[in-house]
Amino acid sequence: MKLNIALLAGDGIGPEVIDQAVKVCDAIATKYEHEIAWKPALTGAAAIDAVGEPYPDDTHEICASADAVLFGAIGHPRFDNDPSAKVRPEQGLLKMRQKLGLFANVRPTFTFPSLIDKSPLKRDRIEGTDLIILRELTGGVYFGKPRGVSKINDNEEKAVDTQSYTTSEVERITRVAFDLAKKRNNKVTSVEKSNVMETGMFWRNIVTKLHNNEFNNVELNHMLADNCAMQLVRYPKQFDVILTDNLFGDMLSDVAAMLTGSLGMLPSASLGAINEKGTRAALYEPVHGTAPDIAGQGKANPLAMIMSFAMMLKYSFDMQEDSQMIEQAVQNVLSKGLRTPDIKQGAVKIVSTSEMGQAVIDELTKLINK
Numbered sequence: 001m002k003l004n005i006a007l008l009a010g011d012g013i014g015p016e017v018i019d020q021a022v023k024v025c026d027a028i029a030t031k032y033e034h035e036i037a038w039k040p041a042l043t044g045a046a047a048i049d050a051v052g053e054p055y056p057d058d059t060h061e062i063c064a065s066a067d068a069v070l071f072g073a074i075g076h077p078r079f080d081n082d083p084s085a086k087v088r089p090e091q092g093l094l095k096m097r098q099k100l101g102l103f104a105n106v107r108p109t110f111t112f113p114s115l116i117d118k119s120p121l122k123r124d125r126i127e128g129t130d131l132i133i134l135r136e137l138t139g140g141v142y143f144g145k146p147r148g149v150s151k152i153n154d155n156e157e158k159a160v161d162t163q164s165y166t167t168s169e170v171e172r173i174t175r176v177a178f179d180l181a182k183k184r185n186n187k188v189t190s191v192e193k194s195n196v197m198e199t200g201m202f203w204r205n206i207v208t209k210l211h212n213n214e215f216n217n218v219e220l221n222h223m224l225a226d227n228c229a230m231q232l233v234r235y236p237k238q239f240d241v242i243l244t245d246n247l248f249g250d251m252l253s254d255v256a257a258m259l260t261g262s263l264g265m266l267p268s269a270s271l272g273a274i275n276e277k278g279t280r281a282a283l284y285e286p287v288h289g290t291a292p293d294i295a296g297q298g299k300a301n302p303l304a305m306i307m308s309f310a311m312m313l314k315y316s317f318d319m320q321e322d323s324q325m326i327e328q329a330v331q332n333v334l335s336k337g338l339r340t341p342d343i344k345q346g347a348v349k350i351v352s353t354s355e356m357g358q359a360v361i362d363e364l365t366k367l368i369n370k
Contacts, residue, residue, distance in 0.1 A: 003029075003036045003317065006066035008059070011044040011089060012290025013300035013353075014072025020302035020357030021070060021309045027361045028322055031368045039066060043096070044089035045076035054092025060099055064281070068316040069100075070309060071285040077292050098138050100281040102270040103169070104176045105135040105249065106315075107287060109236070109256040109266060114334040118261030118345050121233065126259050131239040132180060133256055135249025136173040137270055139165050140199075142246050163199050165245065170206040172273065177243035178215040187219040187240035191228045191248055203245065225252070232256055257287050264288050264301030264342045267308035269315055282316045284308040294341075298352040301340040303330055306360055329363035 007022070009015040022038065029036050041059040048054050054074075063069050079088045096102070110130045116123050144162030152158050174190075181188045190207045192200035204222055211220045223231070225248040231238065232255050244252060257266050264286070272281035286304030294300055307330060314323040337348025338359050344350055351359065 001034045004067045006063045006069040007038050007040045008043045008071045010072040010074045012292045012295045016300050016353050017302040017305035018072040021305045043092045044074035054089050055095040069283040073290040075290045101272040103138045104271040105137040106269040107133045107253040129236045133242045133253045134177045136245050139169045140246030174207050174210050178218050181241045185240040189221045189242050191244040267311050269311045284312040299341050300353045301342050302357050329360050332363040333359045
């Protein structure tokens with residue numbers, strides 16, 4: 001099979017972890033005779049330093065023409081500490097999502113048996129957790145207008161962000177949620193703040209109507225966002241697919257990610273609409289950030305990046321067997337007690353970024369040759 005993949009390493013630990021994912025990809029491609037065309041491109045702080053833009057037009061052309069995008073991480077401390085900066089790395093990610101039409105962010109949260117005790121929660125609370133947070137990604141308060149800071153008088157300013165959604169924006173993400181649920185445990189929990197927000201009640205009404213008209217064979221529950229945050233910690237196994245907006249999805253997905261004990265363990269996918277060819281724009285990235293404090297030191301955990309590539313095989317190329325084999329290779333490595341520093345509890349051996357990547361390749365090779 002021919003795979004045309006845009007490669008956006010980004011900033012911080014992005015280049016280190018994406019390098020390991022590429023090696024895993026090449027290993028499985030060699031065995032199954034897949035032909036992979038890697039197309040590197042700049043984004044984030046690296047792109048700002050090179051051309052002054054966090055998501056240059058050249059990068060967009062590469063991403064738009066690719067079958068899928070594999071993305072590392074974005075951001076740099078020097079921009080975080082400079083309130084006067086007019087261009088920031090994170091603007092590149094928002095621009096990429098919008099220009100590629102990546103409206104559906106799929107964040108799976110599941111437990112690794114060998115890492116249960118790494119979680120801050122008790123084993124009986126989280127063992128067997130397997131849920132997806134589906135976050136609407138191109139609407140809501142991050143994109144709503146008007147926004148900005150205005151002057152009221154010499155002593156007073158006013159900041160405004162606008163939360164807005166249209167019927168079609170809510171309907172399309174809701175359809176993705178129900179379709180995902182039908183392939184899993186057939187349950188959707190729609191999350192908003194309908195008790196205090198107009199957009200929340202608007203969201204609830206549209207989800208309910210679509211459920212009644214098209215998906216009444218799927219179980220639907222509604223939950224307020226603050227309660228959902230509490231329930232994720234109290235009893236996460238009650239959830240299958242959590243459907244929510246951009247802002248709440250941003251928060252809840254990070255809460256869910258820590259159920260596993262480390263942000264370095266979880267992948268994600270951002271998907272666009274299916275086009276007339278039956279394909280869709282798609283970006284795959286680890287949940288973790290740039291981790292500038294350990295960048296370049298060989299301490300970064302590449303497993304979320306490798307698992308993101310496994311998601312790519314599943315969602316963009318329908319290569320279910322290949323995807324499952326990579327996931328199993330990761331499980332096997334962890335079962336042997338190999339750990340990067342972020343998950344060192346219970347380690348038999350602490351390994352570097354590249355050593356962890358090679359360990360996955362070794363296990364993958366064993367599975368392929370069975």
